[in-house]
Amino acid sequence: MSVKEHDPLTGHQTTGHEWNGITELNTRVPRAIWFFVIVTHLYALVTWILLPTWPLVTTYTKGILGIDQHEQVAKQVVAANVARADWADQIVTMPTDEILGDTVLMSRVNATAHQIFGDNCAACHGRDAAGGPGFPRLIDDAWLWGGDTDAIMETLRVGINSTHPDTRYSQMLAFGRDGMLGREDIRIVIDYVQSLSGIAPSDTPVSPERISAGEEIYLDNCAACHADDGTGDMEQGAPNLADQAWIYGGDKDALFETIWNGRQGWMPSWETRLSEVERKTLAVYLARLGQEATQ
Structure with a gap:
């Protein structure tokens, strides 16, 4: 029969393990901890009985109090509608x-x-x-x-572009990705579009010949949606290109990305x-x- 060792300083029983002179104590769990563990479990048990708690296959346990937050919210909504009627x-x-x-x-x-x-x-x-x-x-x-x-x-x-049967549709074609315009043509038409909205060139002035070439590309590819003068078409949701409002940006990089890969905005139906x-x-x-x- 083994003799249980006790720490001479604290009087606590040891586990018998020792590392470099340090002995591990077998300290009891404080009573306060046991008290709160028991109270917590009792509270959980009472909650399971009184309130909706456990999910089942198609429903959940209702609890003997019969509390239903869906019904409470529905009543609050009705009351709010009456108050603002x-x-x-x-x-x-x-x-x-x-x-x-x-x-x-x-x-x-x-x-x-x-x-x-x-x-x-x-x-x-x-x-x-x-x-x-x-x-x-x-x-x-x-x-x-x-x-x-x-x-x-x-x-x-x-x-x-939502799932609503009457949704508004709007999509910018991917002129570059789908091979309709080359990179240089896109850069030329960007200079023309920026001239419509009065955006100053970032480096050197754009020549009238380049603007004229850009206008020709624009009329052949863009005017059907954005109109000959670039003012857009609300029937199609085509933006006005002759103002200072840009959804994706009006700088050269943003415009190149828009023309090359196209755009398709989305807003849910409410x-x-x-x-x-x-x-x-x-x-x-x-x-x-x-x-x-x-x-």
Whole structure:
């Protein structure tokens, strides 16, 4: 029968292991730790019995309290809709210009739409709606399909290149990658496009002969969508190339990438996520932001 050793300093039993004169103690777990372990397990057991807890094949354990957060959220949504029914009905029935002129109603619109925009749109268009590389700026007058509230509402409803059956379609062809234009032709037409928007050349002035050659390439390949004068076509969602607004950038490198590989923007359809009231509220909010930005 072995004799259990104890540390002479602390009195704790040792494990019998020793490394270079250092003896390992067999210290007991503090009682406070056991207390909290027991309490935690009891709490978990009570929670399993009272609340929805364990997932099953097609459902989950409901708990004897019958708490259903889906029902709670649904009730909260109904209550919120009732609380805002007085002004929400006005949003649906009133013309946009009247809404914009009603300061009381606009205070409701601004407070509500700010949250809608932050939850659904800001991730791409920025919290200030100023956009960014690849995402349009929403506070100017450069709109692909039109910037009036009706056009904005329709874009929100169907999306762009989305899965909605009525979605808006827009795609820039890959002129370089698909062999329609060579590299030098692309560089020439870039100089012409930049001249339309008044972008100054980065190094040496572009000769009139090069601009003329670029115009010929443009008319043969680009004018069908962007119009002969480069002002675009809202029916096709073709951007205006004669202004200072660029979605992917107007410098030579960005334009070369656009013409060589093409572009295809995408925006989801919000018809199933946002109600008609929310979409119109958002459209009015964006119209107000645009008015303020252009003043």
